[in-house]
Structure formats: structure tokens, C-alpha cells
Amino acid sequence: MPVYNPNQSFNFKILKKGPHAARLGSLQTPHGLIKTPAFIFCATKAAMKSLTIEQLKTSDTQIILSNTYHLMLQPGAESVEKQGGLQKFTGWHGPMLTDSGGFQIFSLGHGNIADEIKGRGMPNRSKTLLEITEEGARFRSYINGKEYLLTPAESMRIQRLLGADLIVVLDECTPYHVEKSYTQASMERSHRWALQSLNAYLAHDNGKQKLYGIVQGGVYPDLRKISAEFISDHPFFGHAVGGSLGAEKQEMYDVIASTMSHLSKDRPVHLLGIGGIEDIFQGVLQGIDTFDCVHPTRIARHGGALVKPWNRLDNHKREHLNLRNSQYKLDLNPIEPDCACTTCANHTRGYLHHLLKTEIFLGFTLIAQHNAFFMNNLMKQIRYALEQNIFLELFNSWGFQQKP
RNA sequence: GUCAGAGUGGCCGAGUGGUAAGGCGCUGGACUGUAAAUCCAGUGUAUUGUUACAGCAUAGGUUCGAUUCCUAUCUCUGGCA
Numbered sequence: 457m458p459v460y461n462p463n464q465s466f467n468f469k470i471l472k473k474g475p476h477a478a479r480l481g482s483l484q485t486p487h488g489l490i491k492t493p494a495f496i497f498c499a500t501k502a503a504m505k506s507l508t509i510e511q512l513k514t515s516d517t518q519i520i521l522s523n524t525y526h527l528m529l530q531p532g533a534e535s536v537e538k539q540g541g542l543q544k545f546t547g548w549h550g551p552m553l554t555d556s557g558g559f560q561i562f563s564l565g566h567g568n569i570a571d572e573i574k575g576r577g578m579p580n581r582s583k584t585l586l587e588i589t590e591e592g593a594r595f596r597s598y599i600n601g602k603e604y605l606l607t608p609a610e611s612m613r614i615q616r617l618l619g620a621d622l623i624v625v626l627d628e629c630t631p632y633h634v635e636k637s638y639t640q641a642s643m644e645r646s647h648r649w650a651l652q653s654l655n656a657y658l659a660h661d662n663g664k665q666k667l668y669g670i671v672q673g674g675v676y677p678d679l680r681k682i683s684a685e686f687i688s689d690h691p692f693f694g695h696a697v698g699g700s701l702g703a704e705k706q707e708m709y710d711v712i713a714s715t716m717s718h719l720s721k722d723r724p725v726h727l728l729g730i731g732g733i734e735d736i737f738q739g740v741l742q743g744i745d746t747f748d749c750v751h752p753t754r755i756a757r758h759g760g761a762l763v764k765p766w767n768r769l770d771n772h773k774r775e776h777l778n779l780r781n782s783q784y785k786l787d788l789n790p791i792e793p794d795c796a797c798t799t800c801a802n803h804t805r806g807y808l809h810h811l812l813k814t815e816i817f818l819g820f821t822l823i824a825q826h827n828a829f830f831m832n833n834l835m836k837q838i839r840y841a842l843e844q845n846i847f848l849e850l851f852n853s854w855g856f857q858q859k860p
Numbered sequence: 861g862u863c864a865g866a867g868u869g870g871c872c873g874a875g876u877g878g879u880a881a882g883g884c885g886c887u888g889g890a891c892u893g894u895a896a897a898u899c900c901a902g903u904g905u906a907u908u909g910u911u912a913c914a915g916c917a918u919a920g921g922u923u924c925g926a927u928u929c930c931u932a933u934c935u936c937u938g939g940c941a
Contacts, residue, residue, distance in 0.1 A: 523893085526894085526895085555893050556893085558893075559894090560895090563895085568891070569892060570891055570892080571890095574890090629893070670893090698893065726893085728893035729892055735892075747892095749893080750892070751891075754891065754894065755891065756897095757897045758890090758891070781887085812897095
């Protein structure tokens with residue numbers, strides 16, 4: 457595990473170029489080196505749900521992220537700062553990223569992504585996003601009802617106190633079901649917020665953090681071009697691709713492709729919120745360097761274990777097994793026979809099924825550990841393939857076809 | 861033995877002279893910058909389904925109609941012997 461080195465500055469190197477826009481790289485931070493392409497696990501409230509730091513290390517995790525919004529409400533940014541910053545607070549001494557709260561401007565107003573895309577709204581839950589103005593976003597705390605105004609400068613201040621290596625500008629993650637005119641106006645406001653974030657960041661720059669600018673523009677190629685060029689034109693350390701990526705996978709891949717074609721090529725690029733297996737392959741092919749997603753850890757808590765295509769018994773549409781299903785009750789196989797994780801080494805599907813049915817937390821932990829190992833191993837294989845010039849062979853061997 | 865109370869779907873548990881609420885369980889599904897160990901749907905039998913037939917311990921009875929009222933029986937719980 458890398459140790460914090462204040463003299464170690466940031467840099468991003470492209471070590472090798474792969475097919476299409478794919479690239480192998482390294483991202484140096486004061487808390488350690490991240491080999492890219494890499495996956496960032498979500499420890500939103502400064503904790504990986506159901507996994508310990510030790511278990512994260514065991515599965516070769518490189519970097520985790522936490523969230524400005526959640527930590528602002530509880531325990532408060534000052535509290536984390538007084539306790540030594542996120543790394544000391546969590547016990548994770550490797551690289552970290554914090555999200556700006558921009559996604560909560562979406563999720564606390566519209567619910568989760570699937571619900572918004574499918575038009576299901578937010579059943580049984582009142583909106584705690586009160587309004588979005590030029591100044592920022594006003595929220596009502598779901599903990600104590602107190603109102604908060606999150607502005608670009610405030611997000612930068614909080615992220616500075618939290619102390620992650622990589623931080624991102626405040627933006628609005630645009631929904632799918634809005635008019636193009638809304639997406640455009642939102643994008644333009646996010647651009648203004650990006651500059652305010654950048655200025656606030658530069659005013660207090662202490663060399664310990666680097667800032668990512670976020671590309672918006674929804675599913676519209678012309679807006680993505682404008683946004684990508686805007687972000688590229690300003691001195692952000694890295695770029696992130698955010699906002700609505702569409703309702704279907706092909707639409708997402710098209711949005712990523714059009715965005716990437718207009719971004720400057722020398723900075724690290726993060727794809728916000730994406731972590732499906734195929735999505736990662738397609739993203740890498742388009743030049744994405746880092747990904748983050750709640751999916752591997754969330755589905756683990758719902759009984760979902762990630763599996764490679766050749767280990768899926770019947771349903772090839774889904775990238776995981778639902779171990780709650782009765783078909784696994786007496787299954788003596790591990791989640792995957794060819795997996796080297798500790799869960800697969802020691803436990804059968806039948807046992808994991810039992811843990812899920814009896815609601816023993818260990819079940820979530822064991823599946824989450826498999827999923828964490830799976831994701832890190834996937835990225836490892838991708839990096840190896842890029843290094844050995846066999847990325848497309850790997851890509852094809854997993855059953856994916858190049859899109860678009 | 862006697863007195864009292866109680867028997868409702870796989871389980872718990874409402875309920876009432878007009879055809880059994882809600883949980884749990886079970887079976888699936890969803891989940892992509894985490895208000896998510898959450899949410900959604902189905903769950904007596906037969907048919908794709910409208911529908912048909914069962915059904916509130918068991919057997920009778922009263923009634924247009926009984927899970928509800930009456931009688932007997934069985935079982936359980938508690939008190940007294």
C-alpha cells in the first residue's frame with residue numbers, strides 16, 4: 457500500500473496506445489500510483505458498504521471515492537478535516553476521489569437512473585432537492601431537514617477539507633427526460649459552475665489535489681462537442697464525462713464516442729457512474745482511463761455476483777448471477793470455477809444462497825468481495841492486454857463486438 | 861373429569877350474516893458519479909384469459925346467503941379437581 461508523500465506531485469502518463477482510442481496509462485497521486493484503465497469503487501459515505509479496507513486491499517483495489525454531499529451532511533466536512541482528512545478517517549491510505557454533489561442534484565430530484573429513464577419517478581419519497589439556481593443547488597437534509605446551499609465554491613471548499621487526491625467540479629447531472637433546450641441551458645450553467653469551481657480551486661491550490669472538469673450535453677452530439685471543447689480549453693488536470701448517457705447501451709456508446717472525439721487527448725478521462733462489464737470494454741476502446749460505479753457493490757447486497765460470459769449458466773443478457781434464485785440452493789460450485797478470489801476459493805453458491813436467504817451480512821461481504829476482485833481483475837486483464845497488444849482479442853474473447 | 865377461552869391460507873394475524881386486510885415466507889424481476897442489506901410484481905386449484913371450482917378445525921343445522929348464528933365432535937391453552 458502506497459504511503460502519502462507530499463513531495464510526490466501529480467502526473468498522468470500514457471504508456472501505450474491501443475486499438476481505436478484505447479490507452480494504457482499511469483496516474484500518479486501523492487497517495488500512490490493508479491495504473492489505468494482503472495475502476496474506482498464507491499465508498500460514498502466514507503465506507504465501502506460491507507467491505508473492510510483489508511478486504512479491498514486483498515482484491516487489489518487501487519482507488520476509492522467518497523461523496524461531498526453525503527459527508528457534508530454527516531459527519532460534516534470540518535469533522536472529517538479535524539480527523540485528518542478522508543484517508544486517515546477511513547483508514548484507506550491510497551488514492552481517493554471525491555464527487556462534487558452534482559449527481560445528487562439529479563438523484564435527489566429524480567430518483568435513480570433506471571427509474572428516471574423508465575419514467576417511474578420517485579415513489580414513496582419526497583424530493584429533497586429544493587431548487588437549482590444560477591448560484592447553486594439548494595437541498596433539504598434527509599437527516600435533519602436543515603437546508604443547504606451547495607455552490608461551486610462550497611463544493612470546492614468541502615472537497616478541500618475532505619482531502620481526496622482527485623476532485624471534480626460541481627455540475628448538474630442532467631436527466632434523460634428533458635428537452636434539448638433544458639440540457640443546453642443546464643450545460644451552459646454547468647460550464648459557468650466549472651469555471652467558478654476552477655477559480656475557487658486555484659485560489660486555494662496547495663498542490664495536494666487535482667481538479668477534473670465535467671463534460672455535459674446529454675445525448676446530443678453537437679452539445680457534447682461544445683462541452684468537450686469548453687472543458688478542454690480550460691486548465692483542468694483531468695476530464696470527466698457526465699450527464700445523461702442515454703437510455704440504451706448503444707446510445708451510451710455513441711455519446712461516449714462523440715464526446716471523446718472532441719476532448720484533448722493528453723489528460724486523464726473519467727467516465728462518471730459507469731461500470732457494466734461491456735460498458736468498460738467499450739469505454740476503454742474509446743479512450744476512457746477511469747470508471748466508477750456503485751453497481752458491483754450494490755448488486756452484491758442484492759445477491760448479484762458478477763460472472764464472466766462463459767460462466768453464465770443460462771441468461772447471457774445479464775452480467776451477474778442472482779444467487780437468491782432457488783436454482784442455486786444446492787449448487788456446490790463456487791460463483792466462478794476459474795476465479796481466484798477468497799470467496800470462490802472457500803464458498804459454494806449453495807452456501808452464499810443460504811446466507812442471503814437467512815439475511816446474514818456475511819453473504820453481502822462475500823459477494824461484494826468477489827465483485828471487487830472481479831472488477832479489479834477485469835481491469836488488470838485489460839491493462840495486460842493493452843500492454844501485450846492483444847486488447848481486441850480479449851475484447852472478442854469476452855463475447856463483445858466493437859461499437860459503434 | 862370439569863369450567864372458561866381459542867382453532868382463519870406454508871407461517872403469523874385482522875375481520876364480519878353478503879364471500880378473508882396486512883405482514884412474513886416463497887417465486888421472479890429491477891438496480892450504472894448510492895437517501896438502496898432497497899424497490900417492483902406474482903403467490904388456493906384448473907385454463908393463455910374473461911372465467912369456473914374450492915376455502916376460515918370437522919360434521920350437521922338455521923338462513924336468500926354462514927368464515928360469522930346454533931348443535932355435536934376433535935384439538936389446543938388456562939383455572940379447578
